[in-house]
Amino acid sequence: MSRWEVVIGLEIHTQLATNSKIFSGSSTAYGAEPNAQASLVDLGYPGVLPVLNVEVVRMAAMFGLAVNATVAKRSIFARKNYFYPDLPKGYQISQYELPIVVGGELFIRDDAGDEKRIRITRAHLEEDAGKSVHDEFEGSTGVDLNRAGTPLLEIVSEPDLRSAKEAVAYMRKIHSIVRYLEISDGNMQEGSFRCDANVSVRQVGQVELGTRAEVKNLNSFRFVEKAINFEIARQIDVIEDGGVVVQETRLYDSDKDETRSMRSKEEANDYRYFPDPDLLPVEIEDSFVEEVRRSLPELPHVKCARFIAEYALKEADAEILTVSRALADFYEEVAKTTAGDSRIAANWIIGDLSALLNRDNIDIQDSPITPIALAGLLDRITDDTISGKIAKEVFDGMSTGEGSADEIIAAKGLQQITDVSALDAIVAAIIDANPAQVADYRAGKEKLLGFFVGQVMKETGGKANPGQVNQLIKQKLS
Numbered sequence: 001m002s003r004w005e006v007v008i009g010l011e012i013h014t015q016l017a018t019n020s021k022i023f024s025g026s027s028t029a030y031g032a033e034p035n036a037q038a039s040l041v042d043l044g045y046p047g048v049l050p051v052l053n054v055e056v057v058r059m060a061a062m063f064g065l066a067v068n069a070t071v072a073k074r075s076i077f078a079r080k081n082y083f084y085p086d087l088p089k090g091y092q093i094s095q096y097e098l099p100i101v102v103g104g105e106l107f108i109r110d111d112a113g114d115e116k117r118i119r120i121t122r123a124h125l126e127e128d129a130g131k132s133v134h135d136e137f138e139g140s141t142g143v144d145l146n147r148a149g150t151p152l153l154e155i156v157s158e159p160d161l162r163s164a165k166e167a168v169a170y171m172r173k174i175h176s177i178v179r180y181l182e183i184s185d186g187n188m189q190e191g192s193f194r195c196d197a198n199v200s201v202r203q204v205g206q207v208e209l210g211t212r213a214e215v216k217n218l219n220s221f222r223f224v225e226k227a228i229n230f231e232i233a234r235q236i237d238v239i240e241d242g243g244v245v246v247q248e249t250r251l252y253d254s255d256k257d258e259t260r261s262m263r264s265k266e267e268a269n270d271y272r273y274f275p276d277p278d279l280l281p282v283e284i285e286d287s288f289v290e291e292v293r294r295s296l297p298e299l300p301h302v303k304c305a306r307f308i309a310e311y312a313l314k315e316a317d318a319e320i321l322t323v324s325r326a327l328a329d330f331y332e333e334v335a336k337t338t339a340g341d342s343r344i345a346a347n348w349i350i351g352d353l354s355a356l357l358n359r360d361n362i363d364i365q366d367s368p369i370t371p372i373a374l375a376g377l378l379d380r381i382t383d384d385t386i387s388g389k390i391a392k393e394v395f396d397g398m399s400t401g402e403g404s405a406d407e408i409i410a411a412k413g414l415q416q417i418t419d420v421s422a423l424d425a426i427v428a429a430i431i432d433a434n435p436a437q438v439a440d441y442r443a444g445k446e447k448l449l450g451f452f453v454g455q456v457m458k459e460t461g462g463k464a465n466p467g468q469v470n471q472l473i474k475q476k477l478s
Helices: 055-065 164-179 221-240 286-295 300-311 314-321 325-337 342-360 370-381 388-399 405-412 420-433 435-442 446-459 465-478
Strands: 004-015 077-081 091-095 105-109 114-128 131-133 143-145 150-155 193-203 214-219 248-254 258-264
Touching: 055 114, 055 150, 055 286, 055 405, 077 314, 077 405, 114 164, 114 286, 114 325, 143 221, 164 193, 164 300, 164 435, 214 221, 214 258, 221 248, 221 258, 248 465, 300 314, 300 325, 300 342, 314 325, 314 342, 314 420, 314 446, 325 342, 325 370, 342 388, 370 388, 370 405, 388 405, 420 446, 435 446, 435 465
Parallel strands: 214 248
Antiparallel strands: 004 150, 004 193, 077 091, 091 114, 105 114, 114 150, 131 143, 193 214, 248 258
16 A cells, blocks of 8 residues: 555535425425325426525535635536436436535544645535335336435535545534534435545556546445445556556445446536526525525534633544534533533543443433433532442433432432541551551552552442542551
């Protein structure tokens, strides 16, 4: 690999979260019976005309402003002509020469951990095609046109990505932004967020780009990484064996973990683009753009910087907590409610709460422990009512509906032992029972302090205050 440089560009297809389709009033709801949500416009009947859904224009403008792009004052819809069974009109309405969003950028961490700027070429509006169903009919293919006409925003990057990990990092950033803006639910299982990866390799130092292959319809971050890595290895093998990489479209087979050829790659002129005569140009006034700008929420990178400054979080923790708007809101409510350290709140959310949600496959919005309830638990740690170890037991009880932190602590008698005289007697008994360890500690093996602390915690069922125990043991052993 040291001889080769990888060049990757992504085309991310984001389904916009409108109630109706881009050019018709048909519903975009997921999961309906096949062809139940396809109007005459979606079916391509003669004599019907498309009408642009203004909401998709607003959503595209929001994305453009969020990535420092230019929202075009004038954009044009074009017809992209090709034949496929799930494209009843024989063409797809898209944007070609004049897209609605031009330029843009976002920043990721490269493989070395350094900040890297990724340029965005454009983002354009288009309608989705239908879906061919190959596995439900013996010897036949079914066509479901419910998706036909669903609004998409296709986000095209420059070929600035240099590894599969960078590609995933970039895709995650886009995913986070569209969900923050609430212009897409980003549901990859339902096809709301997917990408095509353009992959090529060239020898290090070579200026000219290598021949690229496009890997289509990758619908998970894991598949994106695996497909790109396979394609990189395949292309290098082809060249090193004396062959030539051909420009083509390939599919990724997740069962076999490989890409395979689908068809030769088309060029723009193969699609015979021309302006759609049924749709007027989209003309956007400055006042509209400013209205959209005012509606933007606090974006992930801005929120991350604020969390670092306001709550003294480590950058890595702030980045995790601001990946999703819901998670960030959850954390901030805990941090503002608890009397304790906001960094401890971050640790509990990133650690114990996230583990619970992942185990039960629950979204943060459906967490069985509310922000106020978690803040109540953290307050009991802060005021020394319970130790951090006992807090784990209380947390488990809260997650299964046993009550609030205070209710569980009272019901199970979990309050910390903070009576110095009671702890002093227990510490003295532990020291008397372990003369050999006492001698070793006094001989310089100070790591044995942990042994004595552990014995005291065991004797008290974890209820002793660890700070007081440490102090008492050191006093008696000095």
